[in-house]
Every structure is written in structure tokens, then in C-alpha cells.
Amino acid sequence: EVVDVPAGWPVFTSLNHPRKMKPMRFSSCMEILRAVAGSKFSILSRHSSTGENLRREAKKRGIDPSRIHIAKVLNKKFHIRRFKASTLFLDTFPYGAHTTATEALYAGLPILSRPGESFASRVVASLLGSLGTGGDTCVRTEEEFVELGIVLGKNQRRWNMTRARLISSKSTSPLFREGEWLRHFERLLKILWELEEAGVKHVKIHFDEPSSSSLPRSPSSPARSSSSSPSASSAVPFPSSPVVSPSSPSPSPSSPPSLAQEAADSSASAHFYRKQLDEELGAAKRTLDLLNAELQTEDADQLGKLLSSSLDLVDEIQTRLLRAQHAWKQLGRS
Template structure:
């Protein structure tokens, strides 16, 4: 029998073994092929696939490397190698292989999408957008690519463009729930959307879900409660800075605390939450029904959503009403629109009387604010006022760049014009991208602001460096209509006054709530012109600024914003009150 005939027989035997899931025989036959022909294309490819299928990614990589070495001009193999390397965490080598794929085949759609995703993850937004746009020119109906492009545009503060893409995606695929959530999230950034329009859109989304049967429960109004928090953000994420105090100071005599983590990648903050929870379930691999079954099996009394319409939410589970009482808090600056969620936890500043009209949930207003901030450990000391040495005022914003819209740039430019010689530091991850930096410089230039008055910074090495950058600024400027939350607290902790414009919706009133808790209502403005005048007056008073800088951190630490035990008590009281009403309604004792 010739080698060629024997190789054909061995390959046929390997294929038959694969068909009957006999991996051992398949490996034996394929390796026998390689013994006769070390660069046999089909054998190398099958071995790479088999190794990957059983989790031996390292072995799969060996075979893929041999395959690409033997067939260097095969775009498909080059792409598979790149995808494997990216999946194994070797991002640089993986990206190089993907880029080589596109050199070999510029029309390789999967490679261009993968490169776009890689660039997006790196924060290289302009180039990522170019890759997605190239794909869409050839395949305009790829809704996943449209959604990714919309996400990039959102990160660049280009919300109207993103909204048009989301609308198109939903028109093509109305059942894509994450696209629906992204569209609703997008509306929170946009000053051109009225409060009523935003509320109507959320409620319309929520009405699409059928009304589920109410779950059975033990209607004892005074027993210990089992409270579960549902979130994709039990990690180094802004949610943790406001969740930490609650889970730490919960009275375990009154509540049992379970965390439902819709998170694939864990970190040290995940470990922190795990250590404080009474129960922990990783749920990212559970479908909706499996998660509903788990919640009911655990006999959760109150299920608290911490994500709203942000990424990786599980609102479609909340829509099935797996728990007797459901609430939303913290992670999303608006109503969810779901009538199956009974309450939203807010305060009287973020949601004044009358805000009920814009919600599907009933509102619980906590007397001392709906947030409690845990300052970071090991933060740098507050430095002296930079203005005293510089001779000019430095403004700053470290907000997510998605909040720094064209309208925000316009108002900040007015402030820079009003305060001669002043400068502005903007720090955001997205500013690592040269194209995004150029776009913002152009926006400011259109407003008459020269680039030398701007210091645009991307990521810094660590949390200490991030906080220490506040020591180069005198006054923090908040964004609108979507305020900062973590950044407002960070700036205050580092001694900076935060100038906030209070708007007509929750997202535009969070900083007003935070400042009110500190007794800093004088930093809140109701109009843009008032904010410009306040910025000018503060910048003209270095003595007053220096005094405020020295006293703001102690003031924050002594305020309700950092009183974890009192905040936990207020949340537990709210839970108990809502639970008792629910029990009395269920038993007919409350008519």
C-alpha cells in the first residue's frame, strides 16, 4: 500500500471515529498521518480542532502554529490562529495574526469584526469604528456589528449617531433585548430627549413582557428577610464603591444577603463581596428559566437589581417575577420600565415629588440620600491648592467620556472664556485613542479654545495615580444631563469643589443629591449661566478655595454619604416597610 493510500485510509478512519465521538481512536489515526506527512493539512487542522474541543488550548495552539507555518498564505488558518491566541489572552500575537489575515484577505469579514472588537476593548475607538464601518459597507444587515459601532460612538459622546444605529438594529431584530436596553441607556445621555420621551420609551419596553403569575411566599411581615442583589458588576466597578458599605453593615439578624453575580471575569473586588455575602451564586452561564428556578429555590424574598439597562443586565429575568418583591437601585439612572419591579430606591433631591409620573415602579425616597460612598484605601493626601503656585485656575473632569457631549464642551468652553488663563484637565479611558482626542480638540477649537488650554489624559497606571491627578486641579466640573457619581465623590474626597448643573431628571440630579448631603448646595446651579458665574466667582477666590480644599475630605467623611451603618439601617427599614405592605396586601389586611 502506498503512503498516499495509507494516509487516505487513516484519514477516513479518523473521520469515522470523530463521527462516533471516539476521540482516542481519532487522535491515534491523525497522529499516524503526521508520522508519514508532518505538514498534512487536514490532519493538523483536525487535531487542532479536537484539542480545542477538549479544552487543550495549548495543544491546539501547537497544531495551529504548525498549520500556519506550512500554509502561511491561508487566510482562514491565520484567522483561526489569531482568534485562538486572543482567547488564550495573548492579545498582541492574536492581533498581529488577525491583521495578517486582513492583509491576505481584505474581505475577511470575521477577521475585520474581531479586529474591531479588539480595538474597542483597547479603547482605540476611531480605528474600531473604521473596522465596523468597513464591514457594514459590505454587509449592512449585521445587527451585532451595528450595535458594536453604536457602542463606540456612545463612548465618543456621539449619542445621536448611536441612537440612529440602535433604532435600525431594533427595526431589524426587535427581539434583541440588549439592543433595546442600549437604546434606552443612550437616551440618558441626550439633552434632546425630554423626560417624558424617556419615560414613555422605558414603559413601552416594559409593556412588551407578559404579566407573570405572582410567586408563592411566606407572608410573615416580621420575619428575617432573604435579600438578593443581582448584578454584573461585583468587580472593580463604580457600583462597588456604593454597594460595599451596604453589604458590610447589613444587620444579619434582620436580613440574609445573597449575591447573584452575572459576571464572567472576577477580581479582588469580587473576592471582597464574596467574603461579605451569606450566599453567592455565579449566574452568567444560567439561562433565564434556570435563574428563575434558582431564585425560587433559594426562597428570595426581595430581589434587588443593581444594573437596570446597563450592560449584561438580567431584566428579562426580573420580568418573570421570580421573587415576591422586586426593586431596582444604584446602577441605572432611570426607571427600568418594568411593572414587575415594585420599587425604585432614590431620594427627594434626585426624584422630587412628581417624579412618580415618569416611573413604572413606586419610589422609595431615602431621607439621607440613596447613596453611600466607601472611600478608597491608600488614597494620596490632599495637596495644596495648585492655583496658588500656578497663578491660574485649573478645572477638571474625570467622568466617563460618554457623558462629555458636544453640549458639555460648549458650556465648559464658556467657563474657560469667562476665567482668563484657566485650563481644563479631562481624563477618560477613551482619550487613549488619538482619533477621539483629535475629535474633542476640534470640538473645543470650534468654541474658540486653543489646545494649549486643554490637558487630555487617558488611563493612568493605577488608582493612586488616578486620584493623585486631582491634586493638579482646583475645581471639578460635572457633566450634564448625565452627572458623575463616583467621580463626584472622588473629587470631593480629594478636596475639590464640584460645580453641578441640576436638571429635570434623576441622571441630572445625582451630583445635586451628593452635594446636598455635604451642605454644599451653593455649588449647585439651576441654569448654565448661573454655573458659569459660580465658576468665575470660585476661581477668583483662591483663599476661599484653599479653605474648602482643606475641609472637604473631613466634611465628606463625617457626612451621611460615608455613614455606612446608618445607610444600611435606612435600606433595611425601607425593605421592611415595603415587605410588610406587600404581606398585608397579599393577606388582605391592607385594603
């Protein structure tokens, strides 16, 4: 049984706390609704006045208030179930979804998000990066947010491919392998305890976002140098083994790193690129499988349409293979 989900397709949803929905983002959501005929927007209500206020604001923006579905607070079982019956999660900005985003992704619901510069605006981008699907539904600007929302609401084939990649990546990503994540987190705590016992009071812990090449950067954020590598900054992706270095006192520039530290850095770098290589090859294979499945039709008219949409899949495969080639070259240097 599916509960508390409006009938029809598509159903956009934003089950964050309603106070996260700012006027600018609400206007963007209404633009998407206006462009996608028959669409509905489900938004969470925690107070009796929330629904009335949101429907009034929708009417001000030229949207029939009946297209705004006021969702209730449900227990976890039905909360996850309504995600599975929805089409696309429209993230809030600048304070985005956190726990709710994890629940939506667990249910296989794609999330459209625009990461900003703050931590609170980048949680969804980080989660999608861990899944290796950040390039599918992360955008740079508010205009791109509206454009992609309209595309995914109108083009069911595009939406099907996006959702299929998300569901496929769940089985290979560390995001939902809590046992592996827990082991690495325990190791991090052990390292911090040992540093405390050794009298080291201040440390720097370096992390890189997994599959960061698939995540868009804010226009105001400088691009990362193509020559940078984990070995240069002793950075590895979390939840992989963390690299912890004392920040005080600072080491003397004339003091070379120990052989043990060099070996640890090299091992961390190799682990990072080995993992990236495996992720990109796996993503390329999954996309190739989708392409093969699409081209199995014997209907000539249908085949003509599929050939056009399949070009996007070919581009995706090429991009993944280029990233895998880069990881392979870096792996040879580490």
C-alpha cells in the same frame, strides 16, 4: 506622586465618560477657560480619537488646544490622587457625574453642577445636599454655571473657603459613613420583606433630600410650600428611617390613622428636624471658625481685604442660623 494632572493652577477637570460632555456644556467650560488666565481643562479619554476631537472643538471656540489635557484611565489609587491635585470639577449636563462625583467629593474636590429635572442630572446636587454644601456650588442656569466657574477659578480665597467647607462636612455627613447608611438600608429591605409577607404588593416610599433648603430648584420647578412638613406627607430624609405606606388599596378618607402610625409619623418628623437643627448649627460654627481664622492677621493692608471677603462668611452664618431657627420651631410642633 501625582500623575496625569497638568501643571499650574487652576486645573478644571471633568473625568466623566466623555460621551456625557454635550456641546452646550463644553462651550460653557471653554468660556470659563477663556476668562481664567493660565487655566487648564483635564477631560477623560477612553478612545484614541477622543482627545483629537475635543481639542479640535476647543480650537473652534477660540481656545488653544494645548490647554486641553487628555486624561487616561487609571487605577483607583491614582484616580483619586489626581482629584486631590485638581481645582474644580465641572459637571456634565444633562447627564451628570454619579460614581465619579462621589470619588471627587471623597478626595475633597469641589464640584460645580447645575441640577435639572431628571434623576441623571441631580445626582451631584443630592450628594452635595447630603454634605450640606449644595448652596456653595449648585446653580440654576447655564449662565450661572459659567459665572461661578470663573469666580472659583480666579478667586483662590473663595475657592479655599469652598473646599474647606466641603472637607469639614465630610466628617459629619452620613454620605461617607457607610456603616450607618447600610444599617438604614437593611432596615428598609426588612420592612419591604415584611410587607411582602403580609400580602401588600404595592407601596409608596417617601423621601426628602437632606438639607434641601441648600439646593437650588430649576426655574420651571414649583417652589415647595413653606408650610409643608415631613409630618404632613410622612416623609423623612434617606438614609434615615424610611416611612413606607401602602398605595393600594387606598385608605378611606373617613378612616383616621392608627395611634401607632401617628406616633411613628411624629417621631420621624422630630428626627428630621433634630438632624437639620444639628447640621445647620454645625455648619454655622464651622463658618464662624473660618471667619475667626481670617481675622487673626495683624497686617493692616491684608486686613482690609479680608474684611471685604468676610462679609460673605457673615451672610453664610446668618443664613445657617435662620435655617436652624426654622428647624427649632418645627421641632417644637412635632
